[in-house]
Ligand SMILES: Cc1cc2nc3c(=O)[nH]c(=O)nc-3n(C[C@H](O)[C@H](O)[C@H](O)COP(=O)(O)O)c2cc1C
């Protein structure tokens with residue numbers, strides 16, 4: 001019986017995958033053809049979704065984008081025998097999936113199974129190296145697990161790039177009867193979706209990573225703080241947790257080891273600031289999402305005042321492959337102090353958007369043109385924003401910067417969660433700078449003055465500059481205000497709002513009605 005894959009990921013669903021799957025099933029039935037329909041995750045080539053694959057002995061063959069109206073013609077072309085001449089002549093025929101240029105050049109470590117397996121099949125997970133990391137971890141002491149994570153060079157993928165092993169070590173060494181592992185799945189950054197893809201398309205890898213974290217630091221309870229706008233991820237995670245528990249991979253006695261780890265999902269409150277780890281903990285405790293003062297660090301006094309590991313989805317989902325293949329295997333990828341791979345999310349004005357996992361070191365230009373195929377509008381790409389709404393706007397002259405935390409730091413930019421949003425030359429960068437202040441004003445938790453007041457004053461001063469009012473004084477005011485927010489804010493929401501503002505001002509002064517000299521004032 002031939003296996004046909006139609007993704008069940010949100011992206012594919014939003015492009016009609018549910019109707020495509022239904023059409024494939026009913027067309028097969030009407031023609032008396034026996035098929036096994038598998039609902040897999042997305043391969044991450046969004047412009048080709050719904051991407052339908054047919055499994056052949058030599059590999060899977062892809063067709064896309066397949067709408068319900070295309071299904072009859074695919075059957076007419078004998079697409080289930082994808083080697084046939086008629087199938088290959090079909091306009092939606094793409095060839096062997098693994099040979100598609102977009103996928104072939106990637107180094108998929110964290111995303112190794114995404115798009116390949118049935119997300120909720122534990123058997124499929126196990127057949128694709130699932131739970132080998134946990135099995136190795138169960139044979140190690142907590143300190144040795146932490147050492148492996150430290151040696152791998154893994155740094156937090158949520159934005160701050162803090163070394164994961166060092167954070168875990170603090171929790172390991174903090175004496176307490178109860179400790180927690182909290183997964184930050186709030187994924188609020190613009191143009192980002194890698195967390196969602198992991199949770200919808202390979203949920204067991206996150207569950208495995210959190211279980212390893214719990215065993216490493218001595219935490220018996222984990223929570224996934226999930227972005228409220230992710231209904232599919234919520235259902236998938238809950239079902240995967242149920243299945244993992246039934247099979248003995250979660251619970252009181254994991255795989256007979258005597259070690260316990262329980263896991264629950266909590267729906268987030270829908271505020272951007274609740275992605276900030278201390279605000280997240282407040283929200284998880286049932287309070288308003290106000291940022292806490294640090295110290296104490298969450299690793300010492302976190303959830304309910306107990307030592308807590310707070311990590312991003314991608315950080316945690318990367319731990320299984322490190323424990324399976326070894327710290328060195330992972331550390332062999334990357335450049336400088338940025339070890340391993342980064343799941344990059346291409347978004348905005350690009351022909352081809354989607355998920356690209358590459359070792360650190362690839363350049364923005366490669367991503368925008370080789371993968372992204374240039375702008376969707378056909379106009380020149382003028383700017384990209386990397387790292388979410390608080391990331392800097394980079395002009396063309398900086399497109400050769402390699403994706404590396406330190407290299408980005410040198411050009412006063414951040415990699416953040418790896419989201420890249422492209423803008424063509426019709427974008428008004430002064431409007432984008434104003435929007436950064438507006439966003440900060442709306443999302444501010446209000447605890448500190450530079451952010452609470454500064455964001456609103458920022459909108460006002462931007463309006464004056466754009467209206468051409470008293471340029472020298474207002475540009476100076478904008479720079480002073482940015483300096484105060486940068487250095488005086490309690491968290492990175494207020495502290496990073498100057499990144500999009502000042503990068504737009506410095507690189508695109510003409511949009512502010514300023515010459516280079518006036519902008520530098
Ligand atoms: C305003 C704000 C929003 C944030 N949103 C997220 C988020 O949605 N997801 C995330 O993982 N980290 C987010 N962070 C970073 C977290 O505070 C924290 O650094 C991260 O969860 C730690 O995990 P990691 O070390 O694995 O990256 C945010 C930070 C700030 C200041």
Ligand code: SF4
Pocket residue numbers: 273291443444445446447448449451452489490491492493494495
């Ligand atoms: S910077 Fe903004 S969001 Fe962060 S603590 Fe201050 S007021 Fe709250």
